[in-house]
Each structure stands twice: as structure tokens, then as C-alpha cells.
Amino acid sequence: MDDTPDSPERKPTHLALVTFGTMLATFMQALDSTIANVALPHMQGSFAASQDQITWVLTSYIVAAAIMTPPTGWLSNRFGRKRLFMLSVAGFTLASILCGIAGTLPQMVVYRVLQGVFGAALVPLSQATLLDSYPRERHGSAMAIWGLGAVVGPVLGPTLGGWLTDNYSWRWVFYINVPFGLLAFLVIARAVPETKINRGLRFDVFGFAMLSLAVASLQMFLDRGELKDWFGSTEIVVEAVLAALFFYVFVVHTFTTDQPFISPKMLKDRNFAVSLVFMAVVGVVLFATLALMPPFLQTLLGYPVFTVGLLLAPRGLGTMFAMLFVGRILARVDARLPLTFGLLLAVYSLWWMEGFTLDTPDWDIAVSGVLQGFGVGFVWVSLTTVAFSTLPTTMRNEAAGVFNLMRNIGASVGISAVTAMLTENTQQVHASLAGLITPFNPLLHNPAVHQFWNPQTAKGLAALNAEVTRQASMIAYLDDFKAIMLLTVCLVPLVLLLTSPTSKSQAAVPVVD
16 A cells, blocks of 8 residues: 555645646546537538537537446546546547547547546546635535536637637547646646556445446436337337346445445435435536527527527526635525525526526516526535535545436436426427317307418418417426426425534534644
């Protein structure tokens, strides 16, 4: 076993550089989780791929990143956090270059898998590094800085991706990572201290295999369910059964083996266990809303891509300012207070969005986005601070991987759920509204209506059907916003299960200056 002292005893001498380097790595990885989405149609044309085939550009990255997130803790403890951090940044940057020069769809899928493998560790390593670099009383500020990259990156991704694709090429969606990656690598190599290395640490191959297969099956189920009509497809049924089976075997193995892949001891910490539930739902609120807004603004309200980016940008600004503010006050207030405030603010913004119409002004869209960004910012920083406040320092690497895995699973489940609800509700509402179109409906005989929506002519019937579809889609979007709002409301009582980090954590997480 190496005698290198543990990270809490080796405080970095260049704290500003450590913060800057980890922030860059977090932002780069988080940005890539959404920046490629808007470039898919252009990639589809370049590779002459079908709609089903091009989705593998996203699916391959998501599955690879999901599988490789949990072993971050073991790899860090076994080989050293700094070494793993540098390798991950270098590998992610190189894989980004390869994605940019890919000439065929199979090449792109392989390179995206590599990008997901190397990028999976960046966010949990950044989080663990900042927690060990800052004293406990400044963990709120540290998590605010970390959260800026983790949350603002996905918000800015579609805007930046659309601008790069429209003005240059979809390949620049990947090339943009190169300067970030090079700078982050140099800063981490210079400023981040190495952690204790346990060369005798055994790897639980069976546990990792079961969890990997469970996560991969779940991701495939969620990503392809909409394309394959969910449980009407044999493929989706098989993926759902395999996900449940592999996860069951993993849980049983974890609680019965001597050295499990993921230690169940961390779940004995009530703050961390409850925070995992919170993080999964926060992933739903943040990423599901982000998935709904661009098509809502483009398809129904008719905004061009660049304007959509401008309308969504205030959400990221709200998150950024909220994180900077709450990071400063957490040292003086109980973290549960800003957490509750953030949840209520998110609920209010979603309630506002539930009242959107086809004539909603730009102001309402921007302000509701700012409020939701503020709410997510308060929740994110407070939650990450509470989650690790009572957890032993030795579990931080492993816990950070699990924490971020729950965020990714919540995002995947949320996006798939709201997309499925949107499709199903649009069809149901369309059928209900279409049932009102009969020769006996007096509104259709109004001359002002009849000249545009005349069911007796092909042109009038097509126009009428288009308007019915538009109204049905609007109602379906509002139902989705309502569902996300109700899910957020259900989180508020769970705050009572959290303990104040100002009492127990003094003894649980000692600070060595």
C-alpha cells in the first residue's frame, strides 16, 4: 500500500487553480451531454443515416458514461485521483477530436463510446476534488462552483451547439472541447495533489458486471422505448426484464459479499441516502424540462433555433446567480432552508408554465425560466452540501460516482417519461377534439370560421386537422409541465428527513487546515 497521505491532509497550495481546472473539466463534460443534440439532423445527412440509426450517436455516449460512472471511486482509490483525472481529461479530449473527424456512422458510434468512457469520471472526480480541497465550512461555496459547470453546461449546450452548427459545421460541436480539455489537463497536472493509493484494493468484477448490464439495459429500454412503441415491442420487454433481473442480482450480491463493488455502508448515512432520491428527481426536473422546451418553442410557437437559445439562456443565468448567492450563505444558515426555498421556487415556475398558451409572450417564457433556474441553483448547491456533510471522507470518491449516476438515471427516466406522455396525450386529446367536429357543430358554420376550416373541402379539412393537432400538442405539453410540478411538490416533505449538517458533521467530517 502506498504511503501517500490522504487528500484531506494534503491541501492544495494553489486552490484557485484547482478550482479553475476542475470547473473546466466539469463544464466540458456537462456541455457535451446536450450540445450534440441539435446537430443530429446535420450528422444524419452527412452519414446518410436513418432516424433510428442516428440516435445511436446519443445512445452510445449515454450508455458508456452510465456504465463507467460507478467504478470512478474504485479507480480513484486504486490508481490515484490525479492520475485518473488527467487520463480522463486527455482521453475525453482525444475522443472529441476523433468524433469531429469521423467519416462514417460506425466510426462516430465507436468514438462516442470512447468519449462516454473517459468523460464518465470527470464530474464525480471534480466534485470529490473540490470537497477535499475546501474546508467543511466552505463546502457550500465549493459545491456552488462545481454546480455552475454541472448545471449551466447542459443549459447552454443546445444554444452553443445550434450556433456552431449553423455558422460552421456540426464537427465543431466536438472540436470546441479541445481548448477546454488542453487547458484543464495542464491546470490539473500543475495544481491538483495526488491522493492515497491502495494497491491491494480488490475489484468486484461480478458486482460491476451486474450493475453495468442493469444500467445498460435500462438505458436501452429508455432510449429506444419511444421508437419501438414501448411494451408493444419484444425488444423493449426483454430490455426491461433484463434491467430488473441484473439489478436484483447486483443488490443481493452487494449485501452478501465481503468487498462489494459499491459499499452499502454509505447508504447508512441518512443525509446521503435521502439526497440520492432528491438528485434523481432534480435530474428529471432539470433535464426533462430542457428536453421539452426547445420543441415546444420551435414547433408550437414558431421560434427560430437561435431565438429559442436566447429564450432559454436566462434559465442558465438564473442558475448561475443562485449558485453564487447560496454558496455564500450556506456557512451561516441551515442548508435545508435554501433547499426548501429552491423547491418551492421550482414548483412556482412549473405552475406558471402550466398556464402557457399558444400566445404566451416572450417575457413569460424568459421570467419563468429564470425562476426555475434560481430554484434549481438553490436546490443543487444545498443538496450536494447536505449529501456529503455527514459522510466519511474516505467514501467521497465512491459516493460522488453513485451521486452522479443517480442524476443521470433521473435525467434518462425523466426525458423518456415526458416524451412518452407527450406522444400519448397528444393522440388522446386529438381524438377527443376530433370528436367535436361534426356537421351539427354550430361553430363550424360561422362564416369567419368556415372560410378557413371547412370539413367539406380537402384544403379546409387539412387546415382544421393541423389546428386540432396544434391544440392537442399544447395541452399535452401543459400536462407534462403539471406532472413535473407535482413530482417536485412530492419532494418537499422529504426535506424533513435530512439532518442539519451543522451538528453531526462536525464530528463526521473533520477538517485539517
